[in-house]
Each structure stands twice: as structure tokens, then as C-alpha cells.
Amino acid sequence: MSKTLRGAVLGLAVLLSLGGARAADLPPRTVVIGTEGAFPPWNITRPDGTLIGFEPDLLQILCQRANLRCQLVAQDWDGMIGALQAHKIDVIADALQITPARKAVLAFSLPYAVTTGVFVTQKDSPLARMANRDLVLDLDANPTPEHQTQALAALREELRGKTLGVAISSTYDGFLDKYLADVITVKSYRTMGERDLDLLSGRIDLTLDDTTYLRPLLAAPDAQDLVLVGPELIGGELGAGEGFGLRKDDTALAERLNAAIRSAVEDGTVRRLSLKWFKADATPTLDAHPGAAAGSPQP
Amino acid sequence: MEEHLTFIGSVTAQLVRAVPVTLLILAVSGVCATVLATGLTAMSVARSPLPRLIQRTWTFLFRGTPLILQIFMIYYGFAMVPWIRHGILWAAFRDPVFCTCLAMTCCCSAYIAEIFRGALAAVPRGEIEAGRACGMTGFMLLRRVIAPSLIRIALPSYSNEIIMMTKSTSLASTITVLDITGVAQQVIAHSYRTLDVFCAAAALYLLINATLSTLLTALERRLDVDRAPTPLAPIPPTLEPLS
Numbered sequence: 001m002s003k004t005l006r007g008a009v010l011g012l013a014v015l016l017s018l019g020g021a022r023a024a025d026l027p028p029r030t031v032v033i034g035t036e037g038a039f040p041p042w043n044i045t046r047p048d049g050t051l052i053g054f055e056p057d058l059l060q061i062l063c064q065r066a067n068l069r070c071q072l073v074a075q076d077w078d079g080m081i082g083a084l085q086a087h088k089i090d091v092i093a094d095a096l097q098i099t100p101a102r103k104a105v106l107a108f109s110l111p112y113a114v115t116t117g118v119f120v121t122q123k124d125s126p127l128a129r130m131a132n133r134d135l136v137l138d139l140d141a142n143p144t145p146e147h148q149t150q151a152l153a154a155l156r157e158e159l160r161g162k163t164l165g166v167a168i169s170s171t172y173d174g175f176l177d178k179y180l181a182d183v184i185t186v187k188s189y190r191t192m193g194e195r196d197l198d199l200l201s202g203r204i205d206l207t208l209d210d211t212t213y214l215r216p217l218l219a220a221p222d223a224q225d226l227v228l229v230g231p232e233l234i235g236g237e238l239g240a241g242e243g244f245g246l247r248k249d250d251t252a253l254a255e256r257l258n259a260a261i262r263s264a265v266e267d268g269t270v271r272r273l274s275l276k277w278f279k280a281d282a283t284p285t286l287d288a289h290p291g292a293a294a295g296s297p298q299p
Numbered sequence: 300m301e302e303h304l305t306f307i308g309s310v311t312a313q314l315v316r317a318v319p320v321t322l323l324i325l326a327v328s329g330v331c332a333t334v335l336a337t338g339l340t341a342m343s344v345a346r347s348p349l350p351r352l353i354q355r356t357w358t359f360l361f362r363g364t365p366l367i368l369q370i371f372m373i374y375y376g377f378a379m380v381p382w383i384r385h386g387i388l389w390a391a392f393r394d395p396v397f398c399t400c401l402a403m404t405c406c407c408s409a410y411i412a413e414i415f416r417g418a419l420a421a422v423p424r425g426e427i428e429a430g431r432a433c434g435m436t437g438f439m440l441l442r443r444v445i446a447p448s449l450i451r452i453a454l455p456s457y458s459n460e461i462i463m464m465t466k467s468t469s470l471a472s473t474i475t476v477l478d479i480t481g482v483a484q485q486v487i488a489h490s491y492r493t494l495d496v497f498c499a500a501a502a503l504y505l506l507i508n509a510t511l512s513t514l515l516t517a518l519e520r521r522l523d524v525d526r527a528p529t530p531l532a533p534i535p536p537t538l539e540p541l542s
Contacts, residue, residue, distance in 0.1 A: 078484065082493045105491045165475075169488035187475045188485060194375070198475075201378035203393055 026256060030069045033059060034089035037074030038191060041216060041277040042095040042242075045074055054277035055093045058112060061269055066256040078168050078190050081105065084247060091246060091253070095210060097171035097239030107248045109257045111241030111284040112270055116232040117172060120199065120214050121206040123227045130158050130230040139175070139236025151231055152179060158230070159184050165195045165204035172208045174237030200225065208233075212278045241284045262286060303495075310486055311499045317482040318503060324396060324468045324478065328403035329461060335404060336411035343416050354412065361409035367470050369406055374398040374474045399471040407464055414460060418453035419445070451522050458515035462508050469504075479503050 035055060037045035043053040051072050063070035072093075075083060083089050084106070095115075098108045116136060121127040132151045141148060160183045166172050168188040176186055187204055189195035196217065198204050207214075211232065217223050246254050264270050265286055274282040339357060342350035361369070377383045377392050391397045422445055430444035472481035483500040487493055 078488070081491050082487075085491075085493075101489075168484060173489065188488065189475060190473060194474075197375050197378065201375075201384060203378070203395075 026067050028067050028069055029253075029256075030071065031063070031091060031253065032071050032073060032089045033091040033093050034073055034075055034080050034083055035092075036077050036080075036094045038193060039077075039095055039213060041212060043074075043093070054113070054273055055095070057273050057277070058264065058270065059093060061264060062257060062260040065260040065263060068253075068256065076190065081169070081245070084245060087247075090250065091244050091257070093244055095212070095242050096245045097210075098241060098243045099171060099174055099237060099239040101174045101237070102239075102245070107246040107250065107254055109244040109246060109254055110261045110265075110286055111243045112261050112264070113274060113282040114234075114241035114284040115278075115282050116211045116234045117175070117208055117238050118211045118214055118228055118232050119206050119208050119230040120218065120226050121229050122199070122202060123225050125205060127158065127162065127206055127229055128227055130155075132231040133229065135231040137231045137233050139233065139238060141235070155230060156180060156183055159206075162205040163187060163203075165189055165198055165207045166209070167192050167195055170208075171210070171239055172237075175233065176208070178237055196223075212280075212282070306490075306492065307495055307499060310490075310496050311502075313486060314479055314482055314496075314499055314503055317477055317479045318507070320396070320471075320476065320478045320481075321465075321468050321507070324399055324403065324471055324476075325461075325465055327400045328407060328468075329464060331400070331404040332407040332411055332464075335408035336415055339408060339412035340415040340419060343412065344419065357405075358409045358413060361406045362413070366402065366406045366467055367473065369402040370399060370470055370474060373402050395471065395474045395476045398474060399468070399476060403464065403467060407460065407467075410460055411457065414453050414456045415449065417456075418449045421452050422448040447522075451524075454515070454519050454522065458512060458519070461511060461515065465508055465511065466504065 035043040035051060037043050037051050039053075041053055043051055043055045046052055051074060056072060059070055059072065062068075073089065075089075077094060080089070080092050080094065084092055092106075095113075096102070096108075098111060102108075119127075119130065121130075131154050135147075135151055137148055137151060156179070159180060163185045164176070164180070165187045166176070166189070168190055170188075176184075187195075187198075189198070192209065192213065195204070195207060199207050200223070206229070214228070218226055218228065244257055246257075261270075265283060271281050271283045274280065339354045342354040345351055373392070374395060377398075383389060383392055426444050426448060427440065430440045435443060468478060469480035471478050472484060475481070477485065479500050483496050486496050490496070
């Protein structure tokens with residue numbers, strides 16, 4: 001039995017190394033990758049114009065493994081999908097959640113991270129006492145556990161009549177449409193930074209965004225008045241983790257990136273980088289259901 | 300093809316519902332800017348230097364900086380000022396439509412005041428002197444002699460400014476106002492069909508501007524004495540020849 005297992009592992013290793021070798025033998029290709037450069041800690045623009053963050057670090061390794069000559073360009077999120085379709089860029093790397101709605105217009109690579117969505121409000125807001133702070137709502141859970149149904153109903157009641165701000169074309173559009181749009185007002189911002197300013201000034205009551213973005217924000221001195229509230233969300237309309245957005249007809253690039261992501265997940269590169277940038281392990285579980293397997297990536 | 304037409308149809312219906320927001324911003328800031336510009340024009344010809352200085356500074360500041368910067372400064376910047384954020388003014392500054400109207404009023408009043416100032420300088424001196432000679436002073440001189448000439452001279456440039464303002468209202472979408480452009484961006488965010496949606500939005504702006512320019516041209520024609528539809532009354536032939 002253990003021999004069979006060892007054989008299987010060995011076979012897999014050989015296959016993987018073959019895969020690796022194949023990638024290196026592929027003809028080099030120049031790829032333009034669009035990122036926002038304003039979504040810390042995923043991608044950050046330094047004052048000198050260079051890009052740093054989880055994604056630039058990861059891409060450096062992935063591009064090498066997939067024999068791609070990658071050029072990282074920063075641009076606003078609201079025009080990024082248009083730029084991809086207009087062939088101005090070939091890949092979107094901007095903490096893009098793999099959601100059902102986006103799958104209709106984009107192809108996705110395998111996920112290279114899995115993170116939750118969290119709510120943030122002002123400390124003096126009545127919403128600061130929202131229930132179920134310790135709960136992670138897995139919207140893919142089937143059948144839905146009783147406590148989760150109750151938590152969603154409680155969330156609707158607590159948020160009734162409130163104004164929630166999100167970045168335009170956010171991961172959360174589908175979730176909000178399905179569960180909350182009829183009881184709250186949703187305001188869309190062109191950038192996360194503008195949304196955060198309005199959250200601080202109190203023009204919006206709360207926001208819903210990725211935990212890896214909001215937690216570091218809360219640690220910033222300017223955001224002392226903000227607080228994490230309510231349950232964390234994962235799966236369903238929120239997506240199955242973060243993947244690279246690609247054009248649907250660019251299957252060759254998808255295959256090369258997928259092989260590289262798989263190797264980076266399996267050899268611990270993703271774990272190492274996510275611990276460096278997120279202070280938590282956001283490694284996705286490939287092949288299994290990513291949303292269900294990940295739970296909360298926070299310690 | 301049919302799916303395409305259905306999509307454009309439903310997008311246009313959504314965009315049309317946002318037209319009142321665009322028109323509201325245009326109307327409020329258009330009226331306020333014109334009133335303010337009239338005041339600024341009066342200040343520009345005041346005898347004492349202080350009003351002249353205020354007018355020049357106003358024009359320098361608001362004509363010299365981008366409108367989008369003024370909108371951001373009023374919307375995001377003022378929200379950081381404690382006495383606005385926690386004061387009675389917050390009820391107004393909280394509202395993005397108010398902030399847009401305020402920024403556009405300040406910015407466009409600077410431009411319109413310059414148009415009026417130029418037109419005022421172009422009012423023939425002789426007309427004013429003739430008015431004075433007939434015993435007109437102050438308000439009557441302004442109403443009967445200066446204003447009619449000034450409006451006639453200023454109208455073509457003023458129309459231009461109003462059309463520029465119509466297009467500038469789209470900047471409201473950058474601070475969460477759901478005007479035509481704001482709704483267009485929302486629709487794109489959900490459908491990712493950039494070209495169709497922007498074309499529909501552009502068509503609506505064209506329609507608004509075409510209507511405005513037709514109205515303003517008609518007004519221009521009406522006020523143009525040289526091409527007045529009714530010819531000047533002929534000199535009565537009953538004059539006795541001088542003997």
C-alpha cells in the first residue's frame with residue numbers, strides 16, 4: 001500500500017518535473033500584466049513608480065517558471081477588463097476573485113490565494129455592535145446550516161436602510177444583489193481609497209471588502225475610528241479565491257500560468273509569500289472546492 | 300443581433316432615468332454661476348480697488364485649476380475639516396450633488412464673468428454716452444442701454460460655455476453621483492460592454508446639447524437687431540422737405 005503510494009508520489013513528481021521542463025522549453029512570450037498598484041498588500045506603487053506586493057512577488061516567480069517575459073503595468077481598476085478585451089493587457093492581476101458573474105466575460109487561471117470578505121464600519125456607528133463577529137459564512141455550504149441561515153437573516157435586519165460603499169465592479173456585487181440590495185443603498189466608488197475616505201467622513205455607513213485589504217487599513221493611524229464587524233464571507237457569489245483574469249481565447253497562456261501556479265502552491269512558494277505580505281496563509285486548495293476548504297485564512 | 304438591440308434598448312432606458320440628475324446639476328450650477336458672474340462683472344468695473352481685486356483673484360483661482368480637482372477638494376477635502384464635518388454645513392456637504400453644483404458654480408462663474416467682462420468692454424461707448432445725454436443714469440442706463448448690447452455680444456460665447464458645462468456635469472460621476480455617466484459606468488461594471496453603453500450615453504449628451512444649442516441659437520437670432528424678422532419701420536414720407 002505504502003509502496004503504491006510512494007510510486008504514485010514519485011510518478012507525480014516526475015510528471016511535475018516534466019511539466020516544469022515543458023514550460024521552460026516553451027517559446028518565450030511577452031505578456032503585459034495589468035494591476036492596480038493601489039490595493040495593498042496585493043499590489044502597491046512605490047513613490048518611484050515601481051510595483052511591489054504579493055502579486056508582483058508571485059508573478060516574478062510564476063513568469064520565470066512559465067518562461068514568460070512579463071511586463072507589469074499599473075492602471076485604474078474600472079477600465080481594466082476593457083483593457084484586457086482590447087488587448088492592451090494580457091493578464092489582470094489585481095486580487096481578482098473568481099466569481100460566477102466575471103466568469104461570463106473572463107477566463108480565469110487557477111486560484112493563487114483564497115481570502116474572506118469582511119465588513120468595516122465606524123466605531124461610533126450603531127453597526128459597531130453587529131452580531132456574529134466570529135462566524136465565517138460559507139455561501140457554498142450545501143445544505144446551508146441552520147445557524148448560517150439565521151446569521152444571514154440577522155445581517156439583513158441589521159443593515160436595513162444603511163448605505164454600503166464598494167469599489168465599482170467589486171467582487172461583492174453579486175453577493176449584494178442576491179442578499180442585501182433590496183434593503184440597503186449601495187454606493188460605487190472608482191477606487192478603494194475614495195471609498196475609504198467616505199467611510200471615514202461618515203457619508204457611507206459601512207463597507208465590504210477583502211480582509212487582506214481592510215485589516216492593514218485598520219492598523220493605519222488615520223483609520224483609528226474604524227472597526228471590523230459582522231460575519232466574514234466566503235464562497236458563492238464572492239468567488240472561489242483570487243485568480244488571474246485572462247481573455248477567453250487565450251487558452252495557451254492559461255495553461256502556462258496554471259502549471260506555474262500549481263507548482264508554486266505545491267512547493268510552498270504561495271504560502272511563503274502570503275505569510276510575508278498578509279501575515280496569514282492564504283494558500284488555496286487546488287482541485288478540491290477552494291471556497292469550502294479555505295475557511296478563514298487569518299490566525 | 301436582436302440580443303444586441305435588446306441590450307442597447309434596456310441600457311438606454313436606464314440611462315434616460317438618469318437624465319434628470321444631469322439636468323438638475325446643469326440647471327442649478329448654470330443659474331447660480333450666471334448670477335455670480337453678473338456680480339463679478341460688476342465688481343470688475345468697480346471704482347474702488349478691493350472688488351476688482353476679489354474678481355481678479357476669483358478668476359485666477361477657479362479658471363486656473365482643473366474642475367475635477369475643485370470637485371474632489373470640496374467633496375473629499377472639506378469632509379476632513381472638523382468644523383464642516385461636525386457642523387451644520389455637513390448636511391449640505393454630505394451630498395455629492397451639492398458638492399458638484401458648488402464646484403461648478405465657482406468654476407464656471409469665473410469663465411462666464413470673463414465673457415461678460417469682455418462683452419461689457421465691447422458695448423459701444425457712444426450708446427452709453429447717448430443714453431447719458433438722454434438723461435438716463437444708473438439702473439435705467441444699465442437696463443435700457445448696456446444690458447441689451449452686452450447680452451447680444453456675450454450670447455455666442457455664453458452658449459459655448461453652457462454646452463461645456465453640460466459636458467462637465469459628467470464629472471459628478473467621479474464622486475458617486477448617478478448621473479448619465481455614473482449610470483453608464485454602473486451598467487458597464489455589471490455587463491462589461493463598454494462600447495455599447497458609452498455610445499448610448501454619448502447619444503443622450505448629444506441630444507441634450509443639440510436641444511440647448513437650438514434654443515440658444517434661436518435666442519441669438521431673436522436678439523440680433525441686424526437680422527430682425529421685422530424690418531425697421533420706414534421713415535414716414537410725410538416729412539416736409541426743408542425749404
